[in-house]
Amino acid sequence: MSFTLPTPTAAERNRLARLFAQIASDAGTRVMEVYESNFETRTKADYSPVSDADERAEEVILARLEQDLPGIPVLAEERASREGVGGQIWDAFILVDPVDGTKEFIQRKGDFTVNIALICGGYTVAGAVFAPARREMYLGGGAAEVFEGFLPGETVTQGQKLVTRAYPPEGLTAITSASHLDERTKAFLAARKIAGQTAIGSSLKFCWVAAGKADVYPRWGPTMEWDTAAGHAVLNAAGGVVTQPDGAPFVYGKGGEGFRNGPFIAWGREPV
Template structure:
């Protein structure tokens, strides 16, 4: 990475301009994805048995192109590139984690719970992140490094506009209610979901797909998201950034903050929590 790119990243991160810029990119990718949704898009199976569509590949290509134009030479770790070419041997000091279409299984089924995830990692933790839900035209983002998270509904882009839709609104985790509500992956059984929810102080739970779980906790609608099965770092980094900026936490099994740049960019068990 060039010195100028490193300087630009640090400058734009500090001012909050970086998260606004990557929000625009994520929303552009969302608009690209939507015509493929519920349109009978062809589905292929990758070597890990996960599905991939042309929407995944087109969105990733757009995101990589836009990020390279803004910040040349910054390392990118993106799901489809890793699937095709393997993971980088190691992480650099600054790098992007990109999931162009998180929740592809749900997307293929015609469900709404799929997202575009873009996160910037510095050292071994996310310092900026954006999650966009194309089906509901909703974006969540971090602000400046000192904290703060925001949400907006975005609309169709009009000629000459940087964006359309609502203004950004601040979001914050809620204080834990007497009867907490957990979010769980659809990959777990009802019995396991009930056990995991209770383990983290929640008497009720709901299943949903993708990184939406982090964002719904960040905006104060739910309280915990425990995960025992493996995930890739691009699945969690943007959501973690948003949740932490909104006052929440994401902890690994050892009780430490979930970190990034691990071997093969894979996560172990973790729990995401609100207040």
């Protein structure tokens, strides 16, 4: 599959998002095979947990990307953990997190996701997020779609259009990390009219804002680019925006910083 650089067209972004969704669907079968077994976990060099699901899913994803998008650099979490990352700078590259929310996976909470996204010129332009245990598939390119009741390995067809909601007059619903809620996040929420607050693991937070289940997702805790790019693409395509706390654009390709993210705010509509 080819696409226009530096900026793919809306139609190309839609095709790429569908491709990523199909690859994530197929990888989801490997994830669920492990999830439904008596699996073991290990600790990586950065002290984060990993299971066979991460590695098996990443194998599927990397093989498919090499087949369908040859020549496009891929930065995948588990391979990066083994081999390290340098100060690479690419005009276009793909970010892969085979299992985001590994803690939720290990605890069998279901709130974990398979994530694939394309970055062009520092911006996420197409992505797919699949929550196989919840049977929810989200994709975002030129437009955003959701598939509910979507089984691992299922063929991606036409989903339901996804659009963020207008901010309710009674106040915003905030969604936060299930495992990272620091004082800066609390201060951000305290300074705004918040009518409700919920928490969930993984990149589903972006998807819930995209689906109108929440209005804002603030994050000061540590994340990597592969944690956020796919969900960010879904939210962008649904009408949302992700910025740094000062309102500056939230960008990708930060090779000099080890592809680590700074703090960000994900909004359903314009920041308030």
